Structures are given as C-alpha cells and as structure tokens.
Amino acid sequence: MMIGTDNKKKEYISKKKRIKSGEKGIGRFALDRLGGVCELFTKSQEEHATIRWKTNWNSFEEEGNLLEDIEAEFEYVSLSLYELIPDTVKNKIIQLEHRIEKEIDFSTGTIIKISNLRDEWTNNQIERIKKSMEFLIPPKEQDEFYICQQKSIDSGYELIENNFSDEFDYKIKSVFDGENFMINLYRNEFDVDKIPENVFREERFMRYPYRKEDFKAKCLEFTYSISQLFNTSDSEYIERIKQIGSFTFEYIFMKLQNQKKEVFFYKEIGKTRNEWLEEHGGIKIYRDNFWVRPYGENGSDSFDWLGLEARNNANPVAVSSKTEAWTVRNAQGQGTVFISRINNASILDKSSREGIIENESFKLLKDALIRIISILEKDRAYIARSFKIYDDRVNHKEKTKQEGSQIAKSVLSGKKDKNYKAQKEKMESLAKTVQYFEEEREELITELKLLRALATNGLITTSIVHDLKSINALLVNRVEPMRMAIENDNKMLIERNLNDLYKNDQFLKSWITVVTNQSKKDKRKRLKKNIYDTIEKIVNVLQPILVQKKVQVELIKDEQNAERRIFESDFESIFYNLIINSIEAFSKSSTKNRKIRIELKTNENLVVNYLDNGDGLDNKFKNPYEIFTLGSTSKYDQFGNVIGTGLGMYIIASTVREYNGDYKLTQIQNGFGLEIRIPL
Structure with missing residues (x-):
C-alpha cells in the first residue's frame, strides 16, 4: 500500500500472461474515496498463510498526527480465503458455479471490505455501478472473468454480463499490424434471395465487390496500406501513423427503423434493437482488455468521442443520395477499440485512468478509426444508390414518363375521349404538365452541357497551369532579346526567338480555342x-x-x-x-x-x-x-x-x-x- 510504487511499470506481465493495469501507484486512493476503513485479506501461492491488513484512512485527517505515527494493522491469520467469505456470498458463489458449470478456485485471491462509507448508496447509484461494470471487460474475456453484484444482504446475486447482439446490418473489423490495415467487411442488411436477377445484371453490380457472389459471401477481405487509407505519400506522416502501434477495431452498424423493403430488399430488423443500442451503443476503448472510461459511456461528454454526430450533421444526406456521401450517426453503431500498454506506448492514460491524453498519436488513432468506418459507409451508400437507380428506372420514373407521354400525344392530337368532361380536363392538364417537364428538362440539359464544358475547361487549365506560367513570364521579357537580335542582325538568334514565339503562341491558341469554343451555343444543340x-x-x-x-x-x-x-x-x-x-x-x-x-x-x-x-x-x-x-x-x-x-x-x-x-x-x-x- 506504499503510495507511488511503480512495480507494475517494471513487471507489467502477470504469471497468467495478462498485462497489469496501472503504473502510477495511486489506484489505492480509490479505497479511501469509498470509505473510511478498509480491511483486506490476501493469499498468494508464495505465502504460507492469509495476510490481514486493515487501516483507518480517517487517521490521516486527525489533527496533530504525523504520517510516520500512523500505522496499519498487519497479521497472518489461519483462516483460508473461502472461510472468510460471508455465508450469504458463499451461497451465491455456489449458484454461480452451477450456472457456469465450473468450480471457482479460492486457494489464492483477495477480499477487500470497505466500511464507514463516505456516500449514501441509493438504488440508482448501484444501478449505475452495474452498468459500468457490464462494460469493464469485453465479452470474449467473460468466460474466465466473472463480475457479480449483490445489492444487499437480502437480495439475490446478479451476474453482470456484457451481452452483445448477434443482430447487425453491417460489421467491419480492422487489424492494424503497424504497416497495413487488414479489413473484414460483413454485410447482413440485404435479403439476397429477394433481389431480382436483373439487378445483378446492372453495370454497377457487375464489379467486385458488388456482384451476386460477393453479396452471398459471409465476409469480404481487403488490405489497405497506410498510404491508401490516409491518402498520403508523405513518408514522415506515415512514420507518425506507425507510431500508434498495432490495434484492433470492431464496429457494427444497426439502422433504427425498417426501410422500404420492396425497394431496397432489406431484411426486417429486430424489435429490441433501439433498446439494445441505447444501452450498449457507442465506441469503447479497451486497453489490455479493460475499459478506458469514459469513452463510449452513454450520458458522458465522451460518448461520441469520434464526433460522428457532428460529421453526420455537416452533411445529413440519405443513404441513396447521388453524392454517395452518407455517414453513420453515433446512435446507430457500437464499436470496440483494443489497444495495449505494450504495443501502443505512445497512447498515454491520464494519471486518474479516466481518459487518454490528447496527443498526436491519439488524434491519429481517431482519424484512422473514422477512415475505417468510412469504408463501411461507402459500401452501403454505393449499394443503396445502385438499388435506387434501378428502382427509379424500372419501377417508377421510366414507367411514369412513358404513360405520361402516351396520354399527352393522345389528348393533344384531338382524339375524342368518351369519358366525362371533368376527366378530360384532368387529362389535358396532365398532358400540359408533361410538356412543361419536357421543356424544363431541355433547359436543364442545356445548363448541364454548359456547366460540364466549364468544368472541363477548368481541368484543362489546371493541368497546363505550369506551362501558362512559363509563357506568362516571357510575354514581356521576350521583347528585349528580340530587339537586340534585330539591332545586331543576329539571324540565328532572330530565328530562335521567332521559333519560340511561334511555339508558345500555338500553345496559347490551342488553349484559348478549347476554352472559348466549348461553350459556344451551337455545340449545345443536338x-x-x-x-x-x-x-x-x-x-x-x-x-x-x-x-x-x-x-x-x-x-x-x-x-x-x-x-x-x-x-x-x-x-x-x-x-x-x-x-x-x-x-x-x-x-x-x-x-x-x-x-x-x-x-x-x-x-x-x-x-x-x-x-x-x-x-x-x-x-x-x-x-x-x-x-x-x-x-x-x-x-x-x-x-x-x-x-x-x-x-x-x-x-x-x-x-x-x-x-x-x-x-x-x-x-x-x-x-x-x-x-x-x-x-x-
């Protein structure tokens, strides 16, 4: 219990090959925070008996006491740890062993009893503790690490579990080994058997990874280099990303309501999805399989520590938007980041263990996670947009336009209609509406051609801007050399200057011709x-x-x-x-x-x-x-x-x-x- 000891910093791997948590030597102050008196029993394999240690933290606050005058009680006791456990708790342990079909070994371990509590523990506070404990360790560790809670002597015990859902629309898992990001992408949103074969004959669905066989695959595997994921070739920047160290990231996306199934061929979603996301949503960080609070903690300022909501609010487009720039909301996902004290030494805990220091490595980690999520976003947006294009063409727009055109031709040709007068007036109105749309369409096409031409002009100018700058520098300066060549009757120099003039003028003429001709009105006529x-x-x-x-x-x-x-x-x-x-x-x-x-x-x-x-x-x-x-x-x-x-x-x-x-x-x-x- 010596304050500031750093044995965990030096000997950070346990006998069971786990990474020890904490290295500042101040975690013991949590005991003082909870209550005034602490009694601890501990037994290791090396000790011949159980150690009992007891201290009264309030002694440090008494007036006149010096630090060296305050002592804790220390002794060896003959009782085993199991004998020291209260009978009510023993009964709960027996029930737990029966449930997990495993006997729990208490030959070694630690019992801590805290009394003279400094706070009044209400049911709400106890429930908050339970919620926090649910996420203390990731699910994969819960086969060998059990957390139980008993609210009072009279109540039954509760096994606290981090229950993950098997239901998801999309899941992405990334393993970064320090050089490359190995990505596994899982699609679970679409009912492939209900997607018409014609859809997979569409050009957008004939490319990997959007073919029918890709939809049927359980997992799509990709590998991104740092350069590819971060869109950079700067070697210094890449080296800084490597300094993050290896980590694993798992993220699942779950939409919160059913879509139009007949259009997008979605599966039905579970009725308890919203409740599950409210309780388990957010992205949590686990260092050596222990949760780093408060990241992903519902109700805290760090619940959305990646800024996914702000990112979505900046561009809140539908998933089927033409831009294919849809982004997830924080409320629609659950994620887990696994880092390690050994592999991620540049990502530093705050001394209180509440959060991580916002240094460059942590900022780069956040950027990497968002870029990984964007792979999922782009995939879903591409598919939804492709379904929308198919649906508009086959089921709605084309059919409506064809029917409207036929009605317009029939009515405007003067053919008699046997229906009522009111119906005829409606048809005439419909015919005129179709014509108005056609006129608007032609105007839009003309505008589109002009904008397309202007955009192309801009691209051409950008690509030759270096050459234009070189010519611009010569436009005035070339006069004096030409004058000198003429005055000195230097035919060779005159010829060279004339050739340069001709070459540069031809280049300028070509560029000006492209820029001016492309927006001519006759070129925008069919x-x-x-x-x-x-x-x-x-x-x-x-x-x-x-x-x-x-x-x-x-x-x-x-x-x-x-x-x-x-x-x-x-x-x-x-x-x-x-x-x-x-x-x-x-x-x-x-x-x-x-x-x-x-x-x-x-x-x-x-x-x-x-x-x-x-x-x-x-x-x-x-x-x-x-x-x-x-x-x-x-x-x-x-x-x-x-x-x-x-x-x-x-x-x-x-x-x-x-x-x-x-x-x-x-x-x-x-x-x-x-x-x-x-x-x-």
Whole structure:
C-alpha cells in the first residue's frame, strides 16, 4: 500500500500472461474515496498463510498526527480465503458455479471490505455501478472473468454480463499490424434471395465487390496500406501513423427503423434493437482488455468521442443520395477499440485512468478509426444508390414518363375521349404538365452541357497551369532579346526567338480555342454529326498542347461512318478529360515515349478503345471503378489533403450514360485503357 510504487511499470506481465493495469501507484486512493476503513485479506501461492491488513484512512485527517505515527494493522491469520467469505456470498458463489458449470478456485485471491462509507448508496447509484461494470471487460474475456453484484444482504446475486447482439446490418473489423490495415467487411442488411436477377445484371453490380457472389459471401477481405487509407505519400506522416502501434477495431452498424423493403430488399430488423443500442451503443476503448472510461459511456461528454454526430450533421444526406456521401450517426453503431500498454506506448492514460491524453498519436488513432468506418459507409451508400437507380428506372420514373407521354400525344392530337368532361380536363392538364417537364428538362440539359464544358475547361487549365506560367513570364521579357537580335542582325538568334514565339503562341491558341469554343451555343444543340470527324477535330485542336507535353496521339479508324445526333460539347468533354488525365499521368511517370492510342470501330455501336502507356491507376483505388464516382480523386498533397476535383472521370461516365452507352476499364496497370460503347 506504499503510495507511488511503480512495480507494475517494471513487471507489467502477470504469471497468467495478462498485462497489469496501472503504473502510477495511486489506484489505492480509490479505497479511501469509498470509505473510511478498509480491511483486506490476501493469499498468494508464495505465502504460507492469509495476510490481514486493515487501516483507518480517517487517521490521516486527525489533527496533530504525523504520517510516520500512523500505522496499519498487519497479521497472518489461519483462516483460508473461502472461510472468510460471508455465508450469504458463499451461497451465491455456489449458484454461480452451477450456472457456469465450473468450480471457482479460492486457494489464492483477495477480499477487500470497505466500511464507514463516505456516500449514501441509493438504488440508482448501484444501478449505475452495474452498468459500468457490464462494460469493464469485453465479452470474449467473460468466460474466465466473472463480475457479480449483490445489492444487499437480502437480495439475490446478479451476474453482470456484457451481452452483445448477434443482430447487425453491417460489421467491419480492422487489424492494424503497424504497416497495413487488414479489413473484414460483413454485410447482413440485404435479403439476397429477394433481389431480382436483373439487378445483378446492372453495370454497377457487375464489379467486385458488388456482384451476386460477393453479396452471398459471409465476409469480404481487403488490405489497405497506410498510404491508401490516409491518402498520403508523405513518408514522415506515415512514420507518425506507425507510431500508434498495432490495434484492433470492431464496429457494427444497426439502422433504427425498417426501410422500404420492396425497394431496397432489406431484411426486417429486430424489435429490441433501439433498446439494445441505447444501452450498449457507442465506441469503447479497451486497453489490455479493460475499459478506458469514459469513452463510449452513454450520458458522458465522451460518448461520441469520434464526433460522428457532428460529421453526420455537416452533411445529413440519405443513404441513396447521388453524392454517395452518407455517414453513420453515433446512435446507430457500437464499436470496440483494443489497444495495449505494450504495443501502443505512445497512447498515454491520464494519471486518474479516466481518459487518454490528447496527443498526436491519439488524434491519429481517431482519424484512422473514422477512415475505417468510412469504408463501411461507402459500401452501403454505393449499394443503396445502385438499388435506387434501378428502382427509379424500372419501377417508377421510366414507367411514369412513358404513360405520361402516351396520354399527352393522345389528348393533344384531338382524339375524342368518351369519358366525362371533368376527366378530360384532368387529362389535358396532365398532358400540359408533361410538356412543361419536357421543356424544363431541355433547359436543364442545356445548363448541364454548359456547366460540364466549364468544368472541363477548368481541368484543362489546371493541368497546363505550369506551362501558362512559363509563357506568362516571357510575354514581356521576350521583347528585349528580340530587339537586340534585330539591332545586331543576329539571324540565328532572330530565328530562335521567332521559333519560340511561334511555339508558345500555338500553345496559347490551342488553349484559348478549347476554352472559348466549348461553350459556344451551337455545340449545345443536338445535331447529326459524323462522330469520327468530331473526335479527329478534338484531337487536332489539342495538338499544340500535346506537342508541348511531348505526347503522340495515334488515331485509328475503320472505314465505317458513325453518324448520330449528338451534342458536340459532350464528346469534347469525354476526350478532353481523357487526354488531360493521360497528360497528368505522364508527368508523374518515367515514360519517355508518351503515347495515346484511340481506336474507333462501328458495328451496332460506336466502340472507342482508348489506351495510354503511362503508369496506370494510382494504387490508392481498391476498386478501380471508384474513379467514376463524383469527388473520387488520387490527387492529394503531402499531408493527405484533397487537391483534385474528382470531376474528370465522373463527367466521362455521366456523359456516356446519357447516350445509353456503357464503359469498362481494359487496363489499369502499366497504362490506362478504357472501352466506351455508344449505341448508334
């Protein structure tokens, strides 16, 4: 009972290979806090008898007493620990042994009796103690560690258990070994047998991990490097993350109400889910299998210590939102973080053992946990959005539009209707409404084309901004060297300056042509065009930029004519973005002969095969088709902050879909390949 002893710091592993808790030497003050008198009996294998130790903490508060004058009672007693246990408690132990079918060995152990209590213990306080004790140790430890509570001598004992639910919609488990995050993702939300086969023929459900066989799999396994999870290549930042040390994180998501089952093919949820989450929700930290309070403690300021509610409130979108940016709420989940005194030495407990010091390692740990949860979020949002797209097209929007168009044609053609006059007026009103929607749609399409063109212009300008800065620096300064060359009649210098002028002016002309032409009104009209000629013209406009960037484009066409009514600006958006992406990929690679190959073929469809010989997709993309998601980018600064827009490939995908076309990646390593098919 010596204050400030650090034996646990030096000898932190017990004989049973458990990690001892505490190292400050002040935990014993908890005895003084609870009551004025403490009597302790303890027996170890090394001692020949049971030790009895008793102290009156109030003695330290008596006036005139010196510390060295106060002594505790210490003696050896002949009674065993089991004999010292009160009979009422022995009876409860027998009941417990019968329940767990295991005999509890009391040949060694400790009994602590605290009297002269400093607080009045009400039923509410006792219930709070029980709630806290439920989470003191994780469930997997409860086969060999039992906590029982008896509220009074007359009441029965209670075995305190941390009852976890087998019910969940999603579960994610991550093990960080100091280098990589091994992720196991479990989906339990969808009734796969009730999902129509047509759903899995949709393009969004033909990719891993969203195929039917992936839905049927019990567990999906992924491995993320630190660089991939944190979107950074900064070696110093990665080293700081490694300093966190290895840990395990388990998290389950449970929605709080049933969704439209016929739309999203959800399973029914249990009726007691809300009550269970109220009691067990939140994310708790366990260090060496003991709960670090107050993290995840309901009612405390640290219940939502990851800030999940604030994160959700900042962007409270539906799970089926077009942005696919849905996030979990703290009230919808339960999680457990397992850390260790040995492996996570940089994550430090406060001296009171109530909480963890908010140092850099702890902040990085919180960031890692949120990024792990976001893997679950992205998966669920992608699936819900895909179901919504399918449902809108098959069951609602397409059917409504077709019926409305037929009614509009019938009514506006002047055909007589045998129904009542009132019904006819309603039909005429419906027909006009459909026409209004069509007009609004055309306006929106025009606006969309303009915004798409402006976005593409911005991407082009960003990709060549370095070259523009170089030319800008020469715009005024090039005059004086030219004047000197002319005055000195230096023909070689004059020729060199003229060549530089021509080269830079051609580059500027190409950029200005792209920027000014793309927003022309006639390009936002649907006109019948030879698509081969349109694509060739697009490549020719970019030629000076390609020369400046030392990129060769090989355009291969068959002898067919691919004609269709198109918006020219749409095809400019597709190919400008593809070529600019290749240029940026070349700038990051060591490729000397930079080549782009565009092959055009026609059968029932226009088939475009695009291929460059850069390095391919960044390995940060676990699913390569993520590049077509709005906001998905591989462009980050050294600190992991997003600097890309995530618009380029999204514009390509959305444009192709507008023409009822499809696309697939044909190469993602040692080059980038994309096949586009558009019906003619």
